[in-house]
Amino acid sequence: MTALRERAASPEGPTAAEDPGKAPGPAPRRGRTALLAGGLLAALLLLALLSAGIGAYGIPLGDVLASVQHRTGLGGHALDRTAESVLWNIRLPRVVLALLVGASLGCAGALMQGVFGNPLAEPGVIGISSGAAVGAVGAIVLGAGFLGTWTVTVFAFAGGLVTVVLVYAMSRSGGRTEVVTLILTGIAVTAFAGALIGLFLFFADNAQISQITFWQLGSLAQATWPKVLAVLPCALLGLAVAPLYARRLDLLALGERPARHLGVEVERLRIALILVVALLTAAAVAVSGIVTFVGLVVPHVLRMANGPGHRFLIPGSALGGAVALTAGDLAARTLAAPAELPLGVLTALIGSPFFFWLLRRTRRKQGGWA
Amino acid sequence: MSGVKELFRRRTRELPAPVEPGGLAAEADGVRVVRGRRAVLDGARIGVRAGEVLALVGPNGAGKSTLLSVLAGDLAPAAGTVRIGGRAAGEWSAPELALRRAVLPQTAELSFPFPVADVVRMGRAPWAGTAREAEDGAAVAEAMAATEVTEFAARPFSALSGGERARVALARVLAQRTGLLLLDEPTAALDLRHQELVLRVCRERAAAGDAVVVVLHDLGLAAAHADRVGVVHGGGVAADGPPAEVFGEELLSRVYRQPVEVFPHPRTGVPQVVPHRDPIAAHIGSHRPA
Numbered sequence: 001m002t003a004l005r006e007r008a009a010s011p012e013g014p015t016a017a018e019d020p021g022k023a024p025g026p027a028p029r030r031g032r033t034a035l036l037a038g039g040l041l042a043a044l045l046l047l048a049l050l051s052a053g054i055g056a057y058g059i060p061l062g063d064v065l066a067s068v069q070h071r072t073g074l075g076g077h078a079l080d081r082t083a084e085s086v087l088w089n090i091r092l093p094r095v096v097l098a099l100l101v102g103a104s105l106g107c108a109g110a111l112m113q114g115v116f117g118n119p120l121a122e123p124g125v126i127g128i129s130s131g132a133a134v135g136a137v138g139a140i141v142l143g144a145g146f147l148g149t150w151t152v153t154v155f156a157f158a159g160g161l162v163t164v165v166l167v168y169a170m171s172r173s174g175g176r177t178e179v180v181t182l183i184l185t186g187i188a189v190t191a192f193a194g195a196l197i198g199l200f201l202f203f204a205d206n207a208q209i210s211q212i213t214f215w216q217l218g219s220l221a222q223a224t225w226p227k228v229l230a231v232l233p234c235a236l237l238g239l240a241v242a243p244l245y246a247r248r249l250d251l252l253a254l255g256e257r258p259a260r261h262l263g264v265e266v267e268r269l270r271i272a273l274i275l276v277v278a279l280l281t282a283a284a285v286a287v288s289g290i291v292t293f294v295g296l297v298v299p300h301v302l303r304m305a306n307g308p309g310h311r312f313l314i315p316g317s318a319l320g321g322a323v324a325l326t327a328g329d330l331a332a333r334t335l336a337a338p339a340e341l342p343l344g345v346l347t348a349l350i351g352s353p354f355f356f357w358l359l360r361r362t363r364r365k366q367g368g369w370a
Numbered sequence: 371m372s373g374v375k376e377l378f379r380r381r382t383r384e385l386p387a388p389v390e391p392g393g394l395a396a397e398a399d400g401v402r403v404v405r406g407r408r409a410v411l412d413g414a415r416i417g418v419r420a421g422e423v424l425a426l427v428g429p430n431g432a433g434k435s436t437l438l439s440v441l442a443g444d445l446a447p448a449a450g451t452v453r454i455g456g457r458a459a460g461e462w463s464a465p466e467l468a469l470r471r472a473v474l475p476q477t478a479e480l481s482f483p484f485p486v487a488d489v490v491r492m493g494r495a496p497w498a499g500t501a502r503e504a505e506d507g508a509a510v511a512e513a514m515a516a517t518e519v520t521e522f523a524a525r526p527f528s529a530l531s532g533g534e535r536a537r538v539a540l541a542r543v544l545a546q547r548t549g550l551l552l553l554d555e556p557t558a559a560l561d562l563r564h565q566e567l568v569l570r571v572c573r574e575r576a577a578a579g580d581a582v583v584v585v586l587h588d589l590g591l592a593a594a595h596a597d598r599v600g601v602v603h604g605g606g607v608a609a610d611g612p613p614a615e616v617f618g619e620e621l622l623s624r625v626y627r628q629p630v631e632v633f634p635h636p637r638t639g640v641p642q643v644v645p646h647r648d649p650i651a652a653h654i655g656s657h658r659p660a
Contacts, residue, residue: 117481118481119481119482247495247498250484250488250492251492251495252481253480253481253482253484254479254480254489254492254542255475255479255480255481257444257473257475258473258475260444260464261442261444261467261468261471261472261473262468262492262493262495262496262546263464263465263466263467263468263469263495263496264464264495265463265464265465266464303482307483307484307485307488308482308483308484309484309488
């Protein structure tokens with residue numbers, strides 16, 4: 001199983017292996033890392049601006065820039081009232097939310113794959129998103145409001161945390177998590193979460209039902225500034241803390257015992273990271289519902305492009321997730337205009353075939369599941 | 371968060387003082403380890419001194435790896451004491467232990483395809499933030515040269531053969547530059563040349579003042595390269611001493627449940643251990659119908 005897990009995790013396959021002449025030194029790689037980070041940042045900025053301007057009420061790029069400059073006191077000028085309102089009350093909260101949710105999911109995916117030592121781990125795939133959704137739906141149906149706008153986020157966090165602990169406890173044996181066990185545990189947990197959501201639906205009234213359906217499809221259509229504020233602390237805390245664990249996650253790739261031999265307090269690391277994953281997933285699910293596969297695809301693509309080192313992979317996946325979801329949300333809004341595709345459906349449409357390809361590759365490498 | 375706390379604690383770690391030659395680097399006394407219902411070790415006692423190579427030998431399942439884990443501070447025994455660097459193993463924190471002992475596991479695994487150079491550099495992680503961080507580059511280069519893995523520094527670990535992986539794993543352990551080295555079957559996947567190379571490296575490290583414990587299956591290798599041999603058998607250490615004293619036909623035949631012959635090598639005088647075999651011609655002859 002050992003060798004298999006690691007082969008499954010080598011997406012670049014032979015390309016790097018056939019290139020032994022290339023200097024192992026950090027210089028060329030650092031150049032590539034900087035280039036990749038710069039490229040992602042530029043793409044994110046461009047997509048955010050495009051996303052702010054494109055829609056049923058078009059706002060030219062120059063006007064978007066002018067209005068942003070105006071509001072931040074850097075010159076520019078105000079737009080007319082409609083444009084100003086569309087931009088600041090509808091588009092921008094949505095863009096910011098897409099960015100936060102994408103960054104959270106991408107980062108959570110990279111962390112989970114590191115913690116489980118398994119490239120197929122992802123909040124959506126192993127059922128943590130479903131667990132968080134149960135919490136969120138529960139908050140709606142039970143009419144809990146004692147924490148104001150935070151209620152749904154807190155409930156989602158609790159649901160996600162319970163699920164991640166459950167999956168962690170059930171899918172590990174002898175200090176490691178096998179692919180099959182992980183996926184099957186995910187199926188079981190997702191099924192159970194689905195049943196709980198169904199139960200909540202049964203007791204819900206019509207207004208609540210439409211609200212819950214939104215969770216199951218995944219969407220950013222109801223973005224508002226208060227929602228942004230409701231998840232901002234969770235997401236920012238998670239994103240800020242995650243890179244601190246990068247070096248130790250690298251060591252964890254050697255296995256639990258070798259990591260401990262190198263001074264990593266493994267159990268503490270795992271508990272801390274599970275909390276961070278639950279935090280990030282809850283932040284994403286509380287506002288956008290279940291958006292799957294971002295946390296799976298983004299870290300994988302980055303690993304292929306720039307190697308598995310977590311010092312780049314963790315912040316890089318946050319950045320890449322933000323790019324993916326900003327682009328995804330723009331597509332969801334515009335592809336079938338004036339109607340709007342649910343974002344979760346779109347990411348699943350793209351992500352599922354990728355997941356399928358990964359599964360096939362993993363199976364081929366290890367010659368069957370046995 | 372705990373990450374920040376740990377960062378601060380790392381700065382205040384006390385660097386290990388070198389153990390004087392001949393001083394005890396690690397010792398286990400009266401150790402009992404139970405797996406399931408079976409006591410794998412019961413009353414085992416072994417110590418390793420700075421400047422020597424100690425080989426642990428014994429039949430499959432005798433508890434060699436378990437004893438090594440105990441010496442590494444991985445396993446807290448149900449009874450008995452374990453001391454590493456003069457202090458009870460349980461009193462060290464993981465980061466402190468990592469400065470004092472390095473462990474080579476029996477199988478080398480890696481969840482993600484890091485390049486070889488990065489894997490070896492992981493061995494330097496315990497020293498991050500200490501004065502000896504400055505040695506990082508030199509330690510990595512030296513370890514890779516010693517194990518002959520420099521030429522595939524840029525290749526991903528997952529693209530290597532079993533023997534190459536084993537050497538990379540050893541390079542990582544050597545790069546850690548600790549006073550105590552615990553190696554679990556470092557020669558198992560290696561060809562003849564690299565078996566000798568690995569044990570030569572062990573000798574060099576011992577000569578430089580480190581304590582080296584190595585689990586071996588090849589008694590010839592143990593006899594040729596170890597200062598002392600511990601024969602693990604029946605939950606304890608059945609014999610402990612220089613190979614020439616310990617490797618007796620009676621003891622080895624009994625422990626391995628296989629008659630063996632021990633004779634000195636004609637040139638070096640090192641004990642050679644060979645299973646007792648009939649000559650092939652006589653063997654065939656005895657089965658030939660009369």
